[in-house]
Amino acid sequence: EAEVAQSPRYKITEKSQAVAFWCDPISGHATLYWYRQILGQGPELLVQFQDESVVDDSQLPKDRFSAERLKGVDSTLKIQPAELGDSAMYLCASSLPSGNGYTFGSGTRLTVV
Amino acid sequence: ELKVEQNPLFLSMQEGKNYTIYCNYSTTSDRLYWYRQDPGKSLESLFVLLSNGAVKQEGRLMASLDTKARLSTLHITAAVHDLSATYFCAVGYHTGNQFYFGTGTSLTVIP
Numbered sequence: 001e002a003e004v005a006q007s008p009r010y011k012i013t014e015k016s017q018a019v020a021f022w023c024d025p026i027s028g029h030a031t032l033y034w035y036r037q038i039l040g041q042g043p044e045l046l047v048q049f050q051d052e053s054v055v056d057d058s059q060l061p062k063d064r065f066s067a068e069r070l071k072g073v074d075s076t077l078k079i080q081p082a083e084l085g086d087s088a089m090y091l092c093a094s095s096l097p098s099g100n101g102y103t104f105g106s107g108t109r110l111t112v113v
Numbered sequence: 114e115l116k117v118e119q120n121p122l123f124l125s126m127q128e129g130k131n132y133t134i135y136c137n138y139s140t141t142s143d144r145l146y147w148y149r150q151d152p153g154k155s156l157e158s159l160f161v162l163l164s165n166g167a168v169k170q171e172g173r174l175m176a177s178l179d180t181k182a183r184l185s186t187l188h189i190t191a192a193v194h195d196l197s198a199t200y201f202c203a204v205g206y207h208t209g210n211q212f213y214f215g216t217g218t219s220l221t222v223i224p
Contacts, residue, residue, distance in 0.1 A: 042215055106155045
């Protein structure tokens with residue numbers, strides 16, 4: 001069964017350091033989403049791509065977060081500098097342009113110390 | 114502003130009992146998902162509901178959708194401990210492929 005691949009699974013970083021997460025969507029899924037899920041809350045959309053273009057990044061803290069999907073396939077989410085409040089699960093999801101096949105990856109658990 | 118509300122937020126139930134989780138949303142949608150999440154894990158897709166009156170069942174879980182009332186329910190029948198998890202509904206919009214999550218319902222099934 002096709003999966004959304006994410007790495008790393010876990011990341012511990014010190015405050016003010018840079019950190020990056022990687023996501024490889026299901027083949028053929030043009031739409032890619034990055035979500036942040038704080039413990040005890042539902043996922044919150046950070047950025048949505050359609051191919052290599054950003055469709056929605058209205059909730060992305062752009063002073064420290066950046067996301068790219070240069071070739072319209074895999075994607076990287078970066079935080080620089082990391083803050084204690086960034087500790088969360090970062091989830092990647094992908095779907096077909098119609099929205100069908102919406103699937104989540106296993107997530108990256110970030111702890112900022 | 115789009116809102117997706119689930120209730121209850123916390124649910125503790127005994128094994129063998131039945132219960133229903135509710136998901137209300139504020140604007141017209143063309144699809145609704147239910148997910149299960151175990152502690153520290155990602156989201157596992159349970160159901161996708163695409164039309165008014167849609168009903169899907171898998172084991173002890175049954176989901177339904179009433180688009181006119183903007184309401185979906187997740188019904189648990191004869192609960193077992195293995196169903197303990199957090200359950201999320203997510204409301205989708207074809208335009209822009211947007212998905213908005215509810216607050217989640219933390220379910221604990223007590224032996």
